[in-house]
Every structure is written in C-alpha cells, then in structure tokens.
Amino acid sequence: MKRPITALTLVSALALSGCTGDESFDNPATVQIAQGNREALDISILRVAESDFQALPSPEALANIYSIVAAGVVDGWQEGPALSTYPNGPLEHRVILRIKVTDPLKGVGEKKMIFVDLFRGAVVRDESKKAEEWLPRKTLEDFEKAIPTGTRTVVFAAEHIPYEDPLVKPGAAIPDDAVLTSPPPQGLVFEDQTLVQQKSAGGQTLVGGIEPLDVAGTRSGWAEPKSMDDLIARLKSHGFSE
Numbered sequence: 001m002k003r004p005i006t007a008l009t010l011v012s013a014l015a016l017s018g019c020t021g022d023e024s025f026d027n028p029a030t031v032q033i034a035q036g037n038r039e040a041l042d043i044s045i046l047r048v049a050e051s052d053f054q055a056l057p058s059p060e061a062l063a064n065i066y067s068i069v070a071a072g073v074v075d076g077w078q079e080g081p082a083l084s085t086y087p088n089g090p091l092e093h094r095v096i097l098r099i100k101v102t103d104p105l106k107g108v109g110e111k112k113m114i115f116v117d118l119f120r121g122a123v124v125r126d127e128s129k130k131a132e133e134w135l136p137r138k139t140l141e142d143f144e145k146a147i148p149t150g151t152r153t154v155v156f157a158a159e160h161i162p163y164e165d166p167l168v169k170p171g172a173a174i175p176d177d178a179v180l181t182s183p184p185p186q187g188l189v190f191e192d193q194t195l196v197q198q199k200s201a202g203g204q205t206l207v208g209g210i211e212p213l214d215v216a217g218t219r220s221g222w223a224e225p226k227s228m229d230d231l232i233a234r235l236k237s238h239g240f241s242e
Helices: 007-017 028-034 059-065 140-146 193-198 228-237
Strands: 068-084 091-106 113-119 152-159 167-169 180-182 188-191 206-208
Touching: 059 152, 059 228, 068 113, 068 140, 068 228, 091 140, 091 152, 091 228, 113 152, 152 228, 188 193, 188 228
Parallel strands: 113 180
Antiparallel strands: 068 091, 068 152, 068 167, 091 113, 152 180, 152 188, 188 206
C-alpha cells in the first residue's frame, strides 16, 4: 500500500537538497515539461510518497479487486483535511481530486462525481510559526496547472476508510451523499492532451498518476491501451460496465 512519507521527513529532505519535492520520471510528459512545454501533464505532483505494493499486471486485474471503477474528466481540486501525525509536528495535508463521471464501469451507481483523497506532499518550513501552522508547499493552483480541469482519467478506488490520525482541519466540504475514495498506487490513469496532439511515444497518450504505467512491467497489460478510449473499451470488454 502507499505509505505517505511524513511531512517532517519531506521538509528535512527539501531543506538539505534545495529541491522542490517534485520527482522526474521516465515518461514523455515529464520530458516535454523539462523541455519547456508547460501544457503537458505534470504528474510528478502526485508522486510524493514511496510505494511498497504488489503491482497488478493489467487494468482488468486491478478492476477485479477494487469496488469503484469509473472513467471521467477532472472537475477540479479542493482542500482536503489536515491531520496530526505526531505531537508538535507538521500536519499531514490531503488534497481532494474531483472527477466528473462519464463512463461508470463498476460500483458507481447514480454517482455523477467521485471524490479522491490524495496526499498533498511537503509543507514549507517557517520558523516564525509553530510546526502545525506550516502550510503545504503545493497550492490548489499548482495542482490545477499540473493536471487541469477537463483532463480525461480513469480511477480505480475503494471507499475511503476513516483517517487513523486526529483530524485538525476538515478541509472543504463534499456533498452529503458523495463518497470519498482512496485509490491504490496504480489507481489513477490520465490522458495527456499534448501526447494526443503530437501522436508521439509510439501512440501512447496515457500516463500513470501515482505510479508510472510500466510499474507492472513494459510487457504488461497496462502497455496495450494507447488512449483513454482504448482503456475504457478494454475494461468494458472484460465485463466492467454499468
């Protein structure tokens, strides 16, 4: 499972290295960003924690074990809760991704929107304030710029279980009838419009969110669908459709 690095560890690492906390990954979107194309998705904003999990070999294998599977478009980002992970330390901040459902595939029912709970990453050290008052390094505007509203996506998730740590700030409200979800490391896939327009990378236009698509191996079932339509059609062909 994905285990977030504690906020203090992240802050300390950033202070020593002088970096921003973003990672570079071997995928075409990240390469394009490095070359100055700011329209490509910057999925590194989601890759802020280490993973220890068993990668599944295909989208349908993941869909088999998760209760909610849906295709849709990013509807925006909102403040998630802030949690107290240990006494007198920085808070763990969460961010909520809103996904407007276009293709309900499994466990979606009448839901038109899916809310996805994600780790927000490091906080900014400010010695003039208490550690619990340090603010997240990444703003909601940063998330919107990195993965903007309208981006096509598929989410594999389970209903979110209650947070183990004490809740300090509740974050922005979600509708009373909404379901908050938690994705596994392979549970978010996005379609990069820059790759769609360029028709490059062997026709591949999909990028993994929390983990790269090739985390299960370059010959896995994740490499076969090249577009979001391909991925949706593959899932439907394996019986995932409502």
